Amino acid sequence: MNTTQKLSHTLKQELEALLGPEGVLTDPVALRAYDCDAYSPAKHFPDAVALPQDTEQVSAIIKLCNRLGVPFTPRGAGTGLSGGATAIEGGVVIATTRLNKILHIDVPNRRLVAQAGVVNTYLTKAVRAHRLHYAPDPSSQGACTVGGNVAENAGGPHTLKYGVTTNHVTGLTLVLPDGEIVALGGFEEETPGYDLVGLVVGAEGTMGIVTEVTVRLTPLPQAVRTLLAVFETIDQATQTVSDIIAAGVLPAALEMIDTFIIKACEEAFHLGFPSDAEAVLIIEVDGLEVGLDEEADQVRQIAFKNGAREVRQAKTELERALLWKARKQAFGALGRLGLSMVTHDGVIPRTKLPQVLREVRAIAQKYNLLVGNVFHAGDGNLHPNLMFDERDPEQVERVMQAGEEILKLCVDVGGSLTGEHGIGVEKMEAMTLLFSEADLDLMQKIKSVFNRNALCNPGKVLPTSKRCWETEHGPRLVRSVGRGAAV
Numbered sequence: 001m002n003t004t005q006k007l008s009h010t011l012k013q014e015l016e017a018l019l020g021p022e023g024v025l026t027d028p029v030a031l032r033a034y035d036c037d038a039y040s041p042a043k044h045f046p047d048a049v050a051l052p053q054d055t056e057q058v059s060a061i062i063k064l065c066n067r068l069g070v071p072f073t074p075r076g077a078g079t080g081l082s083g084g085a086t087a088i089e090g091g092v093v094i095a096t097t098r099l100n101k102i103l104h105i106d107v108p109n110r111r112l113v114a115q116a117g118v119v120n121t122y123l124t125k126a127v128r129a130h131r132l133h134y135a136p137d138p139s140s141q142g143a144c145t146v147g148g149n150v151a152e153n154a155g156g157p158h159t160l161k162y163g164v165t166t167n168h169v170t171g172l173t174l175v176l177p178d179g180e181i182v183a184l185g186g187f188e189e190e191t192p193g194y195d196l197v198g199l200v201v202g203a204e205g206t207m208g209i210v211t212e213v214t215v216r217l218t219p220l221p222q223a224v225r226t227l228l229a230v231f232e233t234i235d236q237a238t239q240t241v242s243d244i245i246a247a248g249v250l251p252a253a254l255e256m257i258d259t260f261i262i263k264a265c266e267e268a269f270h271l272g273f274p275s276d277a278e279a280v281l282i283i284e285v286d287g288l289e290v291g292l293d294e295e296a297d298q299v300r301q302i303a304f305k306n307g308a309r310e311v312r313q314a315k316t317e318l319e320r321a322l323l324w325k326a327r328k329q330a331f332g333a334l335g336r337l338g339l340s341m342v343t344h345d346g347v348i349p350r351t352k353l354p355q356v357l358r359e360v361r362a363i364a365q366k367y368n369l370l371v372g373n374v375f376h377a378g379d380g381n382l383h384p385n386l387m388f389d390e391r392d393p394e395q396v397e398r399v400m401q402a403g404e405e406i407l408k409l410c411v412d413v414g415g416s417l418t419g420e421h422g423i424g425v426e427k428m429e430a431m432t433l434l435f436s437e438a439d440l441d442l443m444q445k446i447k448s449v450f451n452r453n454a455l456c457n458p459g460k461v462l463p464t465s466k467r468c469w470e471t472e473h474g475p476r477l478v479r480s481v482g483r484g485a486a487v
Contacts (some may be wrong), residue, residue, distance in 0.1 A: 008047055011068060011092070015050055015482050018060050023098075025049040034075065034093050038338050039083040041400065042425045046073065046087035053098045053225060054115075055173055055181055055211040058166030061094055062209070064180035071455045074205040076117065079140040081343050082424030084151065084204045088459035096147050099211060102120055102126050110217040110249075111170070111187050116147025116210050120181070123215065132217040135162035138420070139328050147210050153202030155420035157253040158284075161379035162218065164420060166201040171214030174200060177456035187214060188487040199446075205457040207450035221252070221286035224312040225296040228323055229281040229303040230274050234258065236307040237279035238353035240406050241377045243302045244283070245262045245350065249295060253284040254378030259359075261334070261385075265326040268333035273326060274310070281377065282327055286434055289372035330374045331385070339370075340390040346410030348380045359409055367402040369395075381419035382410070408433055423461045431463050 008026075015024045023308065025031060026048045037041045047070070049270075052058045065072045071091035078085055087093050096117035104113040107130050112123060120141040123134035137156035138144050144154070149289075150172070155164040162168075171185035185197040200207055229442060231237040237256055249257035256279055257265070263275050281303070285295050300311045311346065334341055348356050357373060358392070364371035370387040386402055388395040403426075407417055410432045418427060444462055 011048060011064075011070060014064050014068075015048060015061065015092070018064065019050060019052060019057060021090070023051045023053075023057075023478050025359065033363070034078070034087070034095070037075070037078045037080040037083060037085040037423065039081050039342065039426055041342065041396055042083040042086050042088070044086055044088050044090065046093040047090050049093045051094055051095055051098050055175060058099075058175045058209055058211050058228065059092060059179045061092065061105065062175055062177065065092055065455060066178060066453065069455070071458050074147070074151065075456050076145035076151070076211040077119070077140075077143050079138075079144040080148060080152060081345065081421040082152075082418070082422065082426040083406040084424035084457070084460055085148070085439065086425065088425060089261065090384055091354070091362045091455075092180070094209060096145060096209075096211070099147070103212065105186070107132070107217075107240035107437075109187060110219075111214060112217055113171075113214045114146055117145050118152070120144050120146055120149060121457075128220070131220045133170065133220050134215055135218045136165045136168055141328075146213050150201050150210050150213055151203070151205045152420065152422040155381065157255050157282075157324075157376060159420075160254055160376065161250055161252045161286075166198055168216045168218070169201055170216055171215060172197055172200055172210050173212035174208045174210055177451045177453070185214065193369050201446075202422070204424065204461050206447055206461055208456060223254070223292050224284060224286040224320070225292055226320045226323055227281075227283045227284060227296060227299060227303075228273075228312040228314075229300075229308045230277045230310040230312075231279045231281070231306075231308055232277065233307070233368055234279045234357050235354045237281055238350075238377065239355065239358070240281060240303050240306040240308070242350050244299055245378065247302060249285070249298060251283050251299070251378060253282065254376070255282040256280070256373070256375055257282070257330065258373040258389060260370070260375045261330050262326075264333040264337065264372065264487055269325060269329070270334055271326055277309075282323055327374065330372075334372065334385055337387060339387040342388070342403055342426075343387045343421070344382065344384045344386070344403055344406050345418045346382045346384075346407055346409050346415055347413035347417075347419040348382060348413050350377070350380045352413045352415070353377065353380065356382065356409060356413060360406055363402050363405045363409070363428060367398040369399060369402055376419070379419070380415065398467060404430065425460060428459075428461060428463045431461075 031045050050061050073093050074089040075093050075095045077086040099115035099117035102114045127282045138154045149165045153165050262273050266275050372385045375383040386399050388399040407430045
């Protein structure tokens with residue numbers, strides 16, 4: 001038995017001693033389910049998957065990994081879209097699947113404490129009877145976990161008005177990369193000292209593993225109006241977005257779906273969307289019943305002024321749910337096409353939407369790729385979905401090159417690399433488009449304060465020269481690394 005085999009045998013034995021045989025996965029067939037998250041171009045098998053049930057077990061696993069010098073990667077539901085939960089350097093995936101309990105609900109103070117593996121939508125289900133909800137609503141909220149949402153600072157359609165994850169988290173239980181357990185924040189609105197909760201939210205699991213989350217609960221709105229505006233051109237739809245915000249209206253959600261996605265949703269769900277439209281907007285306003293019809297009418301008039309051929313309003317809760325089904329399940333509808341997909345996450349100024357969407361289409365055509373757009377138009381958070389066959393290395397290369405050009409385009413027009421999906425492995429090397437060497441060096445120093453031995457979720461967020469190779473396009477991320485890599 002060589003050194004590597006001995007280490008793997010020791011790792012498995014000691015993990016099973018901590019968690020029991022049912023809490024450890026090492027069979028190659030089982031590990032295949034953990035070789036990537038929803039960002040499929042970067043694949044790598046872990047050596048083992050650990051399934052702890054509480055904070056103390058997470059701490060014990062991390063201390064074991066430190067003793068053996070084994071890297072470890074936190075993972076929630078695996079719905080992330082930037083490779084943040086992929087074990088790029090092997091080692092142990094610490095999955096929060098069994099950390100699935102809501103621990104405490106405080107209705108008077110509007111707080112809820114949940115373990116990191118609780119599914120997002122379950123938080124709202126637990127308090128809906130009290131007319132409360134957890135506002136951040138990623139499109140994958142029926143599957144994604146609150147711990148993963150914290151790692152990526154996830155958003156969703158309603159964050160235009162209500163904010164992203166960091167605006168709704170007041171406390172965390174964090175297991176540091178050396179295994180120490182710390183409590184950050186709490187139930188209070190503000191705590192004295194440095195905002196360590198804000199530092200950890202969005203750190204993508206590179207500063208430790210979050211095991212418990214204290215969230216702020218928000219009252220459900222008294223009334224809601226949901227509209228679907230249909231447009232002949234993307235320019236009409238994007239101008240409507242800008243005009244609504246300029247008019248002083250702050251919708252709860254303002255989402256755009258282009259013709260490629262509309263057709264996919266119609267084939268999948270038969271919702272009655274006009275498949276010949278170039279774009280539709282889902283516009284939702286909420287608040288007090290008094291005056292809400294006037295606000296909805298103002299939105300309707302703005303849409304018609306910009307050439308909308310039709311504006312529908314949901315008359316029942318069922319009709320509203322059907323409108324949102326197209327948006328929430330758009331990625332599932334694209335999955336029916338039988339292709340792989342990379343979903344990008346650039347952010348741009350709203351006024352640049354017409355220009356950028358045209359250029360995104362041109363980039364897709366340049367690389368002979370299909371592209372569909374469904375995104376948070378109200379805050380300029382784009383989600384171009386590039387379709388490809390991951391079994392074809394040449395197509396993988398094309399989709400990578402197209403993605404790099406799209407990210408550069410977003411930065412060039414005054415935008416950013418990510419709004420809610422994170423950097424992960426997908427956008428690491430693109431960080432140099434946005435940050436100087438001094439900026440990145442400072443980030444590395446902060447990361448090193450927490451993650452001194454670089455075992456906690458290695459190979460994520462910050463670019464590293466040892467994982468790049470030079471091409472005529474400049475530095476590129478090596479996406480095929482080590483055992484189990486697919487491409």
